[in-house]
Every structure is written in structure tokens, then in C-alpha cells.
Amino acid sequence: MTVKAGIYFVTLLVILLMASLQSCVNNNEEDLYGIEPCDITNVTWASKIAEIMKKNCVVCHGPELAYKGVRHDTYEYEMIVVNDGRLRGVVNHLPGYSKMPKDRGKLPECELKLINIWLDNGAPEF
Amino acid sequence: MKKIIFIPVVFFAFSGFTLPAQDLDKLLVTISADSIPNYVYATFKGTTIINGQSVEVPGNNDLYFIISHRFGAVNSGLYNLFGLDQGTTRLGLEYGIKDILSLSFGRSSYEKTYDGAVKVKILRQQTGIKNIPLTVTLYSGIFVETIKWEDPERENLLSSRLSYSTQMLFARKFGRKLSLQLSPSYVHINLVPTSGDQNNIFAIGLGGRYKLTPKFSLNGEYYYLLPGQAADDYANSLSFGVDIETGGHVFQLHFTNSQLMFAPGYIAHTESKWSDGDIFIGFNIFRTFSIGRKGRNI
Numbered sequence: 001m002t003v004k005a006g007i008y009f010v011t012l013l014v015i016l017l018m019a020s021l022q023s024c025v026n027n028n029e030e031d032l033y034g035i036e037p038c039d040i041t042n043v044t045w046a047s048k049i050a051e052i053m054k055k056n057c058v059v060c061h062g063p064e065l066a067y068k069g070v071r072h073d074t075y076e077y078e079m080i081v082v083n084d085g086r087l088r089g090v091v092n093h094l095p096g097y098s099k100m101p102k103d104r105g106k107l108p109e110c111e112l113k114l115i116n117i118w119l120d121n122g123a124p125e126f
Numbered sequence: 127m128k129k130i131i132f133i134p135v136v137f138f139a140f141s142g143f144t145l146p147a148q149d150l151d152k153l154l155v156t157i158s159a160d161s162i163p164n165y166v167y168a169t170f171k172g173t174t175i176i177n178g179q180s181v182e183v184p185g186n187n188d189l190y191f192i193i194s195h196r197f198g199a200v201n202s203g204l205y206n207l208f209g210l211d212q213g214t215t216r217l218g219l220e221y222g223i224k225d226i227l228s229l230s231f232g233r234s235s236y237e238k239t240y241d242g243a244v245k246v247k248i249l250r251q252q253t254g255i256k257n258i259p260l261t262v263t264l265y266s267g268i269f270v271e272t273i274k275w276e277d278p279e280r281e282n283l284l285s286s287r288l289s290y291s292t293q294m295l296f297a298r299k300f301g302r303k304l305s306l307q308l309s310p311s312y313v314h315i316n317l318v319p320t321s322g323d324q325n326n327i328f329a330i331g332l333g334g335r336y337k338l339t340p341k342f343s344l345n346g347e348y349y350y351l352l353p354g355q356a357a358d359d360y361a362n363s364l365s366f367g368v369d370i371e372t373g374g375h376v377f378q379l380h381f382t383n384s385q386l387m388f389a390p391g392y393i394a395h396t397e398s399k400w401s402d403g404d405i406f407i408g409f410n411i412f413r414t415f416s417i418g419r420k421g422r423n424i
Contacts, residue, residue, distance in 0.1 A: 023285050026325040027317045033280055095402035096201040098212050099385075103236045104273065105395070109319065 038110035043118045045075045045125045052111045053078065056101050075125045082123045091115055166251040169261055169299040170307075172376045172412050173220055173228070173245070175333040176347040176365040177384050177392040178309060181263040181297040183245050184222030189415040192218040192232070196385045196408035199398065209407060216387040226250070230267075234388050241388050243267030251299060265293040269388055286317035291389030293331070307333040311349065313394045327394045328352045341371040345380070349393050356394050363396045367408075378410040 043049070053072035059065070062073045070086075071077035081087040089097030091107055099106075106112060118124075170180035173190065184190050198212030206212060218232030218241075226247040233240050249262040271287045290313070297307035309331030318325055333347040347365045351357035367380025383399060384392035385406050398404035 023288050023316070024290065024314060025285050025316050027283070027286065028321050028323060028325075029317065029319050030321050032283075032317075093397055095398070095404040096199060096203070098198055098202065098206075099397070103214060103238070105237075108276065 036110065038113060040114065040117055043114050043121065045078065045118070045123070047126075048114050049078075049118050050075075052107070052114065056107060056111070060102065079123065082119065087115070088119050162254055163250075163252045163256065164254040166253075166261070166299050169251065169297050169305045170335055171343065171369040171371055172378055172410065173230075174378070174410055175307065175335065175345055176367050176378065176380045176410075177363060177382060177387055178311075178331050178333060178347055178349065178389070179245065179263075179265045179293060179295060180333070181247065181261045181295045181307060183226065183228040183247060183263070184220055184414070185416075186222055186225045187417045188222045189417055190218075190220040190222075191413045191415065192216075192220060192410060193413075194218070194387045194408070194410045196382065196387065196406045199404050199406060200381075201403040201405075214385055214387070232388070234386070234391075236386050236388075236391060237271040238273045239269055239271050239388060239391075241267055241269045251297075259298060261295075261297050261299075263295040263297075265291070265295060267291050267389060269390055283317075288316045289390040290314040291393065293389070297333075303337040305335045307331070309333065309349075311389070311393055313390045315390060315394065322355055324355050327354070327356045329393050331393075335369065343369045345369055345378070349396075351394070360394065361396045361399045363392045364400055374414050376410075376412040378412075380408050381405050382408055 057072040060067045061070045063071070070081055072081075078087070081090075086097065088094070090100035091112060093099045093106060101107065107115070168182075170182050172180060173182045173184065173192075174180055194216040196214050198206055198209030200208045202209050202212070214235045216232055216234040218230060220228050220230040222228045228245045230243045230245065231241070243265060244267075245263060245265045247261060247263045249258055249260060251261045252258050267290065269289045269291070271289075275282045291311065293309050293311045295307060295309050297305060299305045311329045311331055313327040313329070315325055315327070329349045329351045331347065331349045333345070335343045335345050337343040345365075345367045347363070349363040351360065351362055361383060363382065363384040365380050365382035365384065367378055367382075370377040370379070382392075383405050384396040385398070386392050386395060387408075398406070
């Protein structure tokens, strides 16, 4: 290692170390924001699921884009992916299904739980 | 007396011209092998083995443009052309300084994550003046998610977007064909969902390459998560592939159960399992631009 390269190395390590010390924390969402209650009563399309879909899915799978022909903006369209099993597969990241939401981790625990309860209950509209 | 000395000197001096060239070469090789470091080059073809970093850094003043892609799951069926309809991408640049140090910058589509990293060779496998059996490289990177906040209403912290990875890479090239690497790895994630999730994750990586021809090799890579919540919730990353070298390019084609191409992703957040058939076809393409006059191709 030449002296010049050594200087580069030490400088970069110091910068990296300083940046790390400035921003390295051990946080979790429960401690930062508290545990939000997950209301699992009366889980229907109208009461809870439509809102989850609007927040997470409709931007790519709605009336404007409808990527791959899938839409989550109405109950009728939603039932297509409910009936063929795709909704359960993609949100739970089951083998053989695309992982949704695209380029993100799984949905927040409560939202995922509500979708699974809704599917288990036969996906009622009201 | 002077004449007696003069005769053998003249004899050896002239006879030197008549020595076979091979003997002279051997002599020079012997002298140079002992007096200059004889570095072992190209332990791996690329700066990654598959998903994970290799001990290699770009040559002096070389700039690599790296295009990486992982398609969707192979078991998604013919309708999705076995995953080719979907995928994630990473574009990156890596610049070599003085053959032992590199800086890199990249952006992955997953969580719209930017990454910056420094990589430095601490030891170089060599013979000659010193006999060092291993190449040891330190890799340290910072990763920043820039995807929109999931809940913009709450007080979101900038630090919540950051994660880190540090790896100490130990590799040895055994002869011309086989190279093996051990990669103890540390991942830190600033914000995790629950108090039961790990902010600090440790893993051991194993990687290797076997050259079948000068321009073609088989590669394998495995990251073992040490016991803990991450190991319980996620899978170990296992990948197999080939390296194909052409003038100025290295193509890496592979099968992997990790769709993510940055360290906190493939080490700590691999969801898919080979046993479920949930594997991804992927590639990395390295294009070399030699910026300095003394730049060299990989």
C-alpha cells in the first residue's frame, strides 16, 4: 500500500465512521410510535379492505394504469384476484406469486392480517 | 597474476553471450521473483461473486458500470414466462483507486434504495518478497431507502431510512482454477418493525469459483444467518451461476433465492426458499471504462 493510498483509505474510513456514528440507531416502530390497535371486527370490503387497497395498490392497479389487467378499485374487480387465489398469494409472498406491493416489503402486519381475515370469511362486500 | 585473472573474466564475459536464452530467462525470473512482490490477480472475475461482494476491486483508474437484474420467481409459470415478466434492477458505478481501494455508488429499484460503499484490500495474496496466502478486503456500505413514507402523517426520522453493511472478505486463489472466499458479515438496520426484530444481524458467507476455461467459470455463494429472529423469519441466501468474460465485459448469469441485490437485502431479508421452487434468474454485467492511461481491463 502506497502512502497516498493509505491516506485515502484512512480519510474515507474516518468519514464513514463519523457518518455511521451520527446516524446509527437501534429503533423499532413499536417503541417510536407505540403499538397501534388492530381492529379485526367487521372486516368487509366497504369497511376496511377498500381503504387498504387504495393506500397500497390502486396507484398501479386502478382505472388509470391497471397493470397486467389487475384492478383493486372496485369490489367486482377485486373478486377476480380473490377467486383465483392471486390476492392471498401476492400479499403473503407465497411461492410462485409476485411479491406485492412491488419493490416493497410485505404490507404492515395489521393490514395483512385484515386481508387474510377478510379472505377467510369469504370476502364479503358489506 | 593480472593475466591469469583477466583470462577467465574474458572467457566468462564472452561465454555469457553464448548462454542459451532459456538459461538467461530463468536467471532473470529467479532474481525478479525474489526481489519484487508477485501478486495473485483475478481471484474472481467481478467485484461480486453473485449477489455478494468478492475481494476484487477495480484496477487503478478503472470505472465499472454495473447493471444487475433479478427476474421474478421461476415458479410463477409460463404465463409470466417463468419470471421474465417481472424483476428488480440495480445500476451501479464502481471506481478503482490505486488497485487496492474503490468507491461505489448504486441505486436499486427495491424500496428505491441508494447505496454508497468503500472497499479496500488490506492484504494481497502474493509470493516474492513476502509470502501472503490470502487476499483480505474490507467492504463497508451505507444504504438509503427513498421510497415514500408508508405513513406520512407520523413523525418520520431520516435515520429510519438508513441501513449499513460491513464485511471482511478472506479469499485465496488455489492454482489457476479454484478460488474460495469466506465472508463474515454484519448488517445494521436502523428501524425494524417490532421490539422482537433484530437491528444487528450477523452472517457468514461462503463463496467460490471454478474456472472451466480461461473465460468461463462456475460460481457459488451461500450466506448463513447466525441464529436469531432474522434467521427464524428469513431464509439463507444460496446462489449458483457462471461468469463469462469477453473483452471489456464480464457477464454473470445465475440462479438465486435472493431477489435483492444490496447487502441488507440479500443477507438479512431473503424471503424465498429453494425448497419451494421460489428462485430467480438474474444477471450482473460489468462494463469497464479505463479512465487513466495506465488503466487495464479486467
